[in-house]
Amino acid sequence: MRTVTVGVLGSGTVGQDVLTLIQRRRDIFSDIGVNIEISGVLVRDLTKARNVPAGTPLTDTCDFLQQSEVVIECMGGIDRPLGLLRPYLKSGRPLITANKALLAERWDELREYALNGKLYYEASVMAGTPVIGPMSTVLRASTFKGLLATLNGTCNFILTQMEQGKEYAQALSEAQALGYAEDPPTLDVGGFDTAHKLTVLARFSADGNYAYENVQVTGIEHVTLEDVQAARARGEHIKLVGELHQEGGQWQATVAPRSLPHDHPLCNAGAGRNALVYEGEESGSLIFAGGGAGGMVTASAMVGDLLDYVLGFPGHVPLH
Numbered sequence: 538m539r540t541v542t543v544g545v546l547g548s549g550t551v552g553q554d555v556l557t558l559i560q561r562r563r564d565i566f567s568d569i570g571v572n573i574e575i576s577g578v579l580v581r582d583l584t585k586a587r588n589v590p591a592g593t594p595l596t597d598t599c600d601f602l603q604q605s606e607v608v609i610e611c612m613g614g615i616d617r618p619l620g621l622l623r624p625y626l627k628s629g630r631p632l633i634t635a636n637k638a639l640l641a642e643r644w645d646e647l648r649e650y651a652l653n654g655k656l657y658y659e660a661s662v663m664a665g666t667p668v669i670g671p672m673s674t675v676l677r678a679s680t681f682k683g684l685l686a687t688l689n690g691t692c693n694f695i696l697t698q699m700e701q702g703k704e705y706a707q708a709l710s711e712a713q714a715l716g717y718a719e720d721p722p723t724l725d726v727g728g729f730d731t732a733h734k735l736t737v738l739a740r741f742s743a744d745g746n747y748a749y750e751n752v753q754v755t756g757i758e759h760v761t762l763e764d765v766q767a768a769r770a771r772g773e774h775i776k777l778v779g780e781l782h783q784e785g786g787q788w789q790a791t792v793a794p795r796s797l798p799h800d801h802p803l804c805n806a807g808a809g810r811n812a813l814v815y816e817g818e819e820s821g822s823l824i825f826a827g828g829g830a831g832g833m834v835t836a837s838a839m840v841g842d843l844l845d846y847v848l849g850f851p852g853h854v855p856l857h
């Protein structure tokens with residue numbers, strides 16, 4: 538048996554479920570001769586009760602990073618995790634992350650690691666619904682024509698509530714009460730979370746260096762109940778849509794509310810689900826749909842990335 542030491546940054550919604558899933562699926566690792574040993578789990582508050590396997594080595598210092606063969610980052614933020622990880626990344630060891638904000642906004646620093654196959658980030662877009670895997674491998678053979686996607690569960694929830702007659706402010710406060718939207722909710726409702734995810738996708742399909750700053754972003758804050766009701770009267774739904782398309786030979790990434798016919802794949806993915814329509818000249822039109830958030834859904838992709846790493850598969854390499 539080979540022991541693989543895994544360090545984890547963060548033990549919140551995602552981190553707890555990553556630790557639980559590694560424990561639950563020990564047999565798939567032992568079947569391939571690997572014993573996963575958790576070298577440390579970084580948290581802020583050591584007194585907080587957590588739903589993690591007994592014996593999990595929680596700590597508020599990062600010393601364990603030096604003893605980790607792989608690190609799984611589930612703490613969120615941009616400069617704080619990057620600051621902690623910089624020496625670790627420089628040593629050339631792999632990182633698994635669900636952090637689309639970090640990937641979108643600090644690509645100058647991370648691109649080299651990604652090109653070396655050291656970055657695994659299936660969970661960063663659509664959480665447990667695998668789109669990055671196919672887009673970074675088999676779909677490369679097909680000529681990319683564009684994509685349309687709903688990538689933010691909070692906006693889906695708010696717009697669905699508005700279809701049931703609620704004003705935007707009421708739908709937003711319900712989303713916050715249920716823990717679906719942060720306070721302040723700007724990252725979600727302003728379209729920036731969708732823009733982060735679209736940037737990550739653009740780097741597999743349009744331009745390996747696509748800059749987050751180039752995404753044109755309009756959020757849902759100005760969508761009114763009247764807009765939503767008028768769309769319903771036409772047999773349409775308003776969705777916050779991320780789109781990648783070519784215009785004058787240049788790739789454009791846009792995020793904006795759009796009214797789509799009720800039978801469009803982005804409208805009938807199901808409640809609480811994200812969807813993506815991928816257009817390839819040779820592959821044709823492909824539809825991906827599934828859970829785009831939630832601890833265990835996200836953990837399933839992150840533990841899948843860990844399995845890929847121990848099996849010897851490289852991380853997700855952008856266009857180059």
Ligand SMILES: NC(=O)c1ccc[n+]([C@@H]2O[C@H](COP(=O)([O-])OP(=O)(O)OC[C@H]3O[C@@H](n4cnc5c(N)ncnc54)[C@H](OP(=O)(O)O)[C@@H]3O)[C@@H](O)[C@H]2O)c1
Pocket residue numbers: 546547548549550551552579580581582583585610611612613614617635636637638660661664829830831832835
């Ligand atoms: N939640 C989802 O459904 C989802 C889906 C896809 C991707 N993601 C991504 O996954 C990442 C984690 O999300 P989450 O929802 O799990 O966040 P979360 O519940 O807020 O958990 C964050 C964890 O990181 C720890 N942490 C934060 N700042 C820290 C610091 N300065 N020092 C030490 N520990 C610190 C927290 O410690 P304490 O517990 O002690 O406060 C907590 O355990 C984010 O990048 C997010 O975008 C989340």
